[in-house]
């Protein structure tokens with residue numbers, strides 16, 4: 001019996017593709033692993049990015065015997081008490097939130113939600129805004145204004161012309177990065193531009209907005225040179241923030257940060273309380289109003305969820 005250690009690079013049904021050295025071994029999971037208490041809350045106990053120990057049986061089939069401890073887990077949970085968590089990937093160095101300036105339309109609230117999700121899981125976030133070739137100065141200025149003082153790293157690039165890619169490449173080199181973003185923003189196109197030998201499948205140029213159809217259908221880890229690992233995902237639309245307390249949401253907005261201590265009410269959620277320092281700064285134009293609205297949006301959806309849960 002041959003045994004080995006590897007990393008899960010793709011999940012398909014009950015099978016897992018495990019990369020070990022230069023080999024890819026198709027494995028299934030030893031039954032007892034599905035019974036393990038700590039993994040029971042997940043819809044699938046193993047995900048892309050997992051380090052595993054496996055054995056190859058005499059009949060040639062690979063069997064995963066052990067999942068090694070995880071550095072972190074990026075998961076998604078649907079609303080509802082009995083829903084299990086889907087792990088999207090684990091053992092990440094960073095999450096790259098990919099957006100496009102247009103087609104599909106820029107969605108900074110989505111970025112903000114993912115940012116909070118990542119912070120909560122202690123995973124650094126980098127924002128990459130693609131298709132700068134079709135951007136005008138106004139939208140570029142808007143994005144910079146929106147995130148002023150937010151301490152969020154933003155890379156503006158084009159997978160078509162290559163603008164900004166050299167700098168972006170430095171961010172992902174030698175790290176394990178998860179690419180997330182709605183369908184059509186160009187996640188796979190960026191990977192193809194940087195690593196042309198991969199020849200990953202992207203949407204046809206003729207497809208207009210990317211809504212409703214996914215070109216990438218599986219989460220998959222792509223290895224490239226110099227220990228760079230990238231995990232491409234199908235367009236991700238929703239993920240919950242239900243495990244965050246309403247009063248803690250503001251802590252994830254860096255530019256609100258320490259100001260919260262100056263609010264008269266404690267704890268302050270910066271929406272209805274009088275003499276709120278955050279609201280004062282929004283009125284004075286020091287925090288972007290749309291970013292504040294994005295905060296309120298998150299606060300209300302989390303609050304709604306908590307209220308309905310205990311109602």
Ligand SMILES: Nc1nc2c(ncn2[C@@H]2O[C@H](COP(=O)(O)OP(=O)(O)OP(=O)(O)O)[C@@H](O)[C@H]2O)c(=O)[nH]1
Nearest residue numbers: 131159160183184185186187188189203215216235
């Ligand atoms: N103008 C312009 N178009 C781009 C750029 N990058 C990608 N596109 C186009 O955007 C469309 C979608 O690209 P994909 O790479 O398939 O997008 P994706 O994010 O991987 O989408 P899913 O796999 O469905 O999640 C394609 O038609 C690309 O040609 C860019 O930098 N500029």
Ligand SMILES: [Mg+2]
Nearest residue numbers: 187188215216
């Ligand atoms: Mg894709």
Ligand SMILES: [Zn+2]
Nearest residue numbers: 263268270276
């Ligand atoms: Zn306040």
